[in-house]
Amino acid sequence: MNQSSAAHDASHDPRIERVPISSLLPGDSPRSEGQDQKHIARLAEIEEPLPPILVERRSMRVIDGIHRLLAMVLRGQETIEVEFFDGSTEDAFLRGVTANVTHGLPLSHADRKAAAARIVTSHPHMSDRAIARASGLGAKTVAAIRRMSSDAGTCVNARVGSDGKVRPLNSAEGRLKAAEVLAERPEASLREVARLAGISPATVSDVRKRIALGELPVTVRADAPAPHKDTDTPAQEPGVRGNRGPRRLEQVDPTPVLKKLLRDPSLRHNEEGRNLLRLLQQNALAMSSELTVVVPPHCRELVVKLARQYAETWYEFAMELDKRTQDASRREA
Template sequence: MTTGKGVTVEPTAGAVPVDFRQRAVVAVSIGSLLPGESPRLSGADGDHVARLAELDAPLPPILVDRRSMRVIDGMHRLMAALLKGQETIDVEFFDGSTDDAFLWAVEANVTHGLPLSHADRRAAAARIVVSHPHMSDRAIARAAGLGAKAVAAIRRCSSEAVPELGARVGRDGKVRPLSSVAGRQRAAELIAERPQASLREVARLAGISPATVSDVRRRLESGEDPVGARSAAGGAPRESATVAGVPRQRTERRMRLVQRDPATVLEKLLRDPSLRHKEEGRLLLRLLRQNAIGTDEWTELTAVVPPHCGVLVANLARQYAETWREFAQELDERVQLVGDLAVAE
């Protein structure tokens, strides 16, 4: 896989755990199965096995490596089946590498069943950083049930050699460069060669976003370096004090106002016919309405979450929050792009 900047990332594994399982569920002799490598540092939980064994309802099939017949996900279910005296158990087979199998096992244990401990998740992330260096911090964070900042710290402190790649694959499967320096330099060349080219055309050829191209063009018109000091160091452009062309101070003030009274903003959106008359717009309005609750209500929701569900709910909340943040970032870039095009016309 090659980015627009000529950076190659091997597509040996996905940005997120790929479902290598086949749809068919097969009854397999329990005696033919072997324990796999579990992300649980303390091993299986006997109490959880006993609780599963007491259930009358059938449990979901376990996931097994087809080549080695080792259990990737479902050791508690397998031990419960043994406790109940079963001779066979339902299995879905996995076809992939050992590293991908571990990656899948981690995500499976984070999203269902007995939650992994914080130490389990950090240890798993440390291994994934080494085995899948092309995965972004956010992609690994989602798989391991951690925050992206925690994964970044784990990557920096890893005692094993982690390959230095020019790009990483995000949760959405897209390849993104770690530094925009080369892309900005290429965009500056293209703008000089094709002054009438659109932002999107330059962005496509340079392998960067239209918003970044707009910043490069503004810098060139102002006689500034198109790269910027912080971009050259692998960080954000020097104008990081702005968000989508709006001063950060003003943006933060506007965000605080929205947080204090989301109902007012939502009411205005609900009256907008351009949203109400489209199915996608109505879906967006429903999602926004579901999130438009006050601080007191969030406190009440926090109180009703039982301790054994706390980790699962917290992980889901972080994932949803990250999704909304990325959605907001895309809207910021779109607003800036529209504004730039309007100015250009």
């Protein structure tokens, strides 16, 4: 749909209103270098009606469309069509960045990174991928920006993805909640328990298997003390029939395993396979207790949270691979 058609359709949209230009104020723009006068002049020369601009109703500040507004001023127009936005100042900025990324004059890379840094702080519950989509960056770039932020994410236990779903950063609490739900409602489906506990159905399935084996629903350190309700009576984990402790994982020397994987053409000859190999190599290099001494005291809590999150991600990855192997074995039997 071209701009003329869009503007024509917008004129019949009940959300669109025509307001005096004099009633509007410049908004909080993500553009560090201000307006582009050449772009304004080009818009002013377009004879067809321009699409409505986006305005924060409470403050009458322009969220998106300042170039269109100034083009109308250049034309000598006194009114302009606007779509009103109702929400917080932080949400208005997010909406403005998203609009600037998806149409109109593109934001510079530096402006997109600065906008992402601001969104990370104002919307810490948004996932890296969701912020990346809003700011026109890659998820890895947003993750790096989040790591450098001193304020965002330190007290956040879950994030909202680009699909609107809430996912916990550390699923230990979710696993314990799932164990409680399974104990109270053993007939509940995996999806229902997952929804109540805020974790994935695959994680619920693992919790159910652990409970059936008499194990804890979460993996704990071998040297971690058992939780107590008081000083005399040990606490029983919800939904656990016995407290035998976590399973001992099979220990392997990563060097020969990696050498074998690196020679496998099915992994080497496609991009996703090469990405997996790089991740495995990086993790093998990082698995050293000597690295603990380089972490400064003020960063230890954050590094612990990240390490536990990565460990949980790898564990669920391993569980999914193990499930696929077992499914394949059953089909062959």
